Amino acid sequence: MASIRDACRQTFIVTIAAGLLTSCSGLQLPWDDSKAPAPPTNVEQRTAEIPPPAGGLAAVRLRVAETALKSHDNETAERLYREAHEAEPNARLPEAPGYPGGRARVTAQLHSALASHARRFGAAPHGLWPAEGSIAGALVRVLGGNALGWVASGEQVLANSLRAAGHGDEPRSRYLYRPYRLGAAPDLLVFFRDDKLSDRIGFEYQKWYGSDAAANFVGELERIAADAPPDERPLVSVILDGENAWEHYPYNGYYFLSALYHALESHPFIRPTTYAEFLQVRSNDAGTSAGVAAAATRTLARLVAGSWVYGNFATWIGSQDKNRAWDLLCAAKQSFDLVSASGRLDAGSRAAAERQLADCEGSDWFWWFG
Secondary structure, eight states, X not given: OOOHHHHTTSOEEEEEEOOOSOOSOSSSOOOOOSSSOOOOSOHHHHHHTSOXXXXXXXXXXXXXXXXXXXXXXXXXXXHHHHTHHHHOTTOOXXXXXXXXXXXXXXXXXXXXXXXXXXXXXXXXXXXXXXXXXXBOHHHHHHHTTSSOOEEEEEHHHHHHHHHHTTOTTSOHHHHSSSOEEETTEEEEEEEEEOHHHHHIIIIIGGGSXXXXXXXXXXXXXXXXXHHSOTTEEOEEEEEOOTTTSGGGSGGGGHHHHHHHHHHHHTOSSEEEEOHHHHHHHHHHHTTEETTEEEOXXXXXXXXXXXXXXXXXXXXXXXXXXXXXXXXXXXXXXHHHHHHXXXXXXXXXXXXXXXXXXXXXXXXXXXXXXX
């Protein structure tokens, strides 16, 4: 095992990131509200704009069911539901077979978020942290081909994926601190969060003296460096909600952050970075620094769907209340599809309805149910 003295000869990289692109959806992304007109405020007027079809609600339900059965995207929707069983095989699923047109809706949310980021920050994003790091094979396939360089999730997702591929016995220090590649999206690198360090900043260090917390954090990074293979520089991903933690720290984290930044600035081998910078360095000089290569990229044979929260999707699906919410959302989406196909909506009404649908697809609704 490499000693701390040996590790100090390496250039060690730590990534500290916050989810800037996504915040409201487990498998979708926030909707761009800049172009959609404000919805009508008079509920009775809005209802009157779309007269009910002949046959009443029974006819609507029948037509909605027929529409769902004929949907060419239903196979994708069912697969998205089934992936909730990958990390939690006994989870109860909603009665609806799947979210109608799920792939198209994820794609629409993704494109809207990418455009919103470019408009607000003046540049296209380099990568994506989905809400709570929720990823699945179907989502990765959607992300592929959208000029993204990386996506990130939680370490339990990686552990579950390695275990499913028969590689569950490798020490954590040898598998966590490196990028991965998936066959479903070969141009996309996947990084996995160090849950312990991320959660210490998010939930634990607020109870410590700031200088002690900073020293502990740096000490953990030094230990990771010492445990790394001697010919590799580990990449440690620290990811947490950038806005949530600090109100619980004394003086909004001033003492902790000041001590941490000072320690990192003067450290002989720990180097803060971003995923975009990490990828650029690898591209420019093959990732070597002081003769030591960055941690090699591995291919992940299988991705087990999940999030950083318990490594599964239980936050959004599986309980009675959450499943009921999915069934209601599926019914709303089927009604939206039916009315849209009828041609009775003008452009403004359709844009307002699509905006409301996008709001309903946000994961925060399901977070608080159940």
